[in-house]
Amino acid sequence: MVPRPYYSERGDHIDSKTPVTVSRYRGFTRINHWITAATLILLAISGLALFHPSLYFLTGLFGGGQITRWLHPIMGVVLFFSFLLMFVQLWRLNMPKPEDVTWTTRIGDVVKGNEDKLPELGKYNAGQKFVFWAMTGLILLLIVTGVMIWQQFFAHYVPVPMRRIAVLLHALAAVAILLVFILHVYAAVWTRGTLRAMTRGTVTGGWAWRHHRKWLREIASRDTKGPAE
Template identity: 65%
Template sequence: MKREYSAPGDEIETIEPVTVVRYRGYTRLNHWVTAGCMIVLLLTGLAFFHPALFFLTGLFGGGQNARWLHPLVGVVLFISFFILFLQMWRLNLPNRDDIEWAKHTPDVLAGREENLPELGKYNAGQKTVFWAMAGGIVVLIVTGVMIWEQYFPHIVSIPVRRVAVAVHALVALGIVFVFILHVYAAIWTRGTIRAMTRGTVTGGWAFRHHRKWLRELAGRQGNGPAE
């Protein structure tokens, strides 16, 4: 007699995977405008940084176009990031979880997520990138105005302007490294880019990387509609 292991009513049911909304549409648009400005500023800035890189101005129709485009895009970047900052600064404030996360940096690099503490929406690495970008962009806009001779020719003395040029270049170089790190981390952590393209992540991704955030969302929806 053939032995049966299932009871009546048992079946394999295919259901859609759980998805979690991480970023709303206007936040994603805001992010990509900021990223686009960063790329334009990176290319035009490198073109002015060293004569060997001046050929990059060809991407924008020549040196004259790059010269007026760079500061204008810098202003757009500042405004765009400021709007992004208003949306995210509270969630990027440091807390005790960040200290515990930092202590497990070797586990982070090795991908041993099970050894990490439960986290809110952002980890210490993401918060560091956020505040580094915020501080760097403020310095860039201030020094940028100081060296923008076309519109502000007498705002500072020539010696001060020379210092501002050096500071502007050094901080810009630092932001380039932070930007590259941000992009690399987004690619390295599978499923992260989806958050800024579709606005959602899978339930598994949220549980693995930001469990405390997921628990809060689940608890909030259990008590009523999500805000």
């Protein structure tokens, strides 16, 4: 049996055309990612609309206050399952590795773009892993507290004092996930050549060499040995 790759997915591969491109995400993962992203954005808008009277006007985007209140928790369930599907695909390569500690302690060089001073990395750097685990924890907290305050179905199961704590935690988790979301989008745009990984599914060979060399090396050695399966 062929051993599981350590830094890459089985489907990742190099296309030796000019310029060289490397497959990073298959179509299924990209659709899954964009459904997750769209759901989170809609949840943020509808959540803000329900959060404070000054933002109530945002309910107009969903067809009014009642529809927003009905739709928000349903979208929350969609986000939970959509992210769960991403989690199953991505958790293994987001596990911490020794080089993540070095990368984090040299964050100054990351910001300055001194990649030559940083360790070689697998498919994800420590920042991406932080975003992944933060989103995982916060989505779990949001779904648990969200169900607890879902009056339509669960009003009789949760005592009022507990519901109050759930509301507070739900709002705090929502603010936190928005900050993580901004960090994620900023990093994706700021690191040139990254966005196409989630739009076209590929990155250039140069991008892979510069940012995720261990990932590239593993795919290259696998591809020269022939297909992994």
